[in-house]
Amino acid sequence: MNYVHKIPIVLNDNLYEEYGGVLDTCTPQQRQNMYWLAEMMVSEALETYLLPTVVTGTYLYNKLSPYVILDHTYIQSVNHTYFIDSKETIYWDQAGTANINVSLRSGDYGLVDLHYLVGSCGCHSQGSYPYKVDIVYTAGLPTGTANQPDMLMALTEYAKIGINEMIGFGNEAPGDIGVQDFQNQQYREMRVKLLRTSFGTSAKAQFIDRLLSKYKQRRWVGLSV
Numbered sequence: 001m002n003y004v005h006k007i008p009i010v011l012n013d014n015l016y017e018e019y020g021g022v023l024d025t026c027t028p029q030q031r032q033n034m035y036w037l038a039e040m041m042v043s044e045a046l047e048t049y050l051l052p053t054v055v056t057g058t059y060l061y062n063k064l065s066p067y068v069i070l071d072h073t074y075i076q077s078v079n080h081t082y083f084i085d086s087k088e089t090i091y092w093d094q095a096g097t098a099n100i101n102v103s104l105r106s107g108d109y110g111l112v113d114l115h116y117l118v119g120s121c122g123c124h125s126q127g128s129y130p131y132k133v134d135i136v137y138t139a140g141l142p143t144g145t146a147n148q149p150d151m152l153m154a155l156t157e158y159a160k161i162g163i164n165e166m167i168g169f170g171n172e173a174p175g176d177i178g179v180q181d182f183q184n185q186q187y188r189e190m191r192v193k194l195l196r197t198s199f200g201t202s203a204k205a206q207f208i209d210r211l212l213s214k215y216k217q218r219r220w221v222g223l224s225v
Helices: 013-018 028-046 149-167 203-215
Strands: 053-060 067-069 075-084 090-095 102-106 111-114 132-139 181-183 188-190
Touching: 013 028, 013 149, 028 149, 028 203, 075 102, 075 111, 111 132, 149 203
Parallel strands: none
Antiparallel strands: 053 132, 067 111, 075 090, 075 132, 102 111, 181 188
């Protein structure tokens, strides 16, 4: 997923401190960098943006199965669709979905139907089909979701992992590796099996993954909706 935001859009010092972050262990710029990184990682895990964001995707057109799997989940709207030929010519376009040409089959899964053969452009009657389509759409979590406590806790915890890695202490191991078996002269610890998540394999990473699990759309299972 191409992440387009260049600065943090949700997490800030007040929220970071409210959810357990400590401000005086790093510089303001280091915190800003880690806030951005946390938001990017959560967005990639959920395949959408934390706040509604307008993006454009380019997709090949398949006349035998004219539906498109967009690059994101939680589609708020399909704004414009451009039908393009092999010479990069836009020979027809359609605004929105209040028409017979373009339908949003599933906003949650990011599925769009292109009813090109029953549409009004008439290009197919001349034996011409689109080579590809550009779809402009708005993707992002529903309003208020990014400010829910579970989301803010997940963002804070990942930012803390990044800050601890930057300043050199506080994680389970360098690189925040999941430690399953630990032993020294006086103590031995065997944990339950660690899972691989989008945020790593450590216990903290799995905690973050559990906080966000209800927001994940299993869209490769949902293609038949």
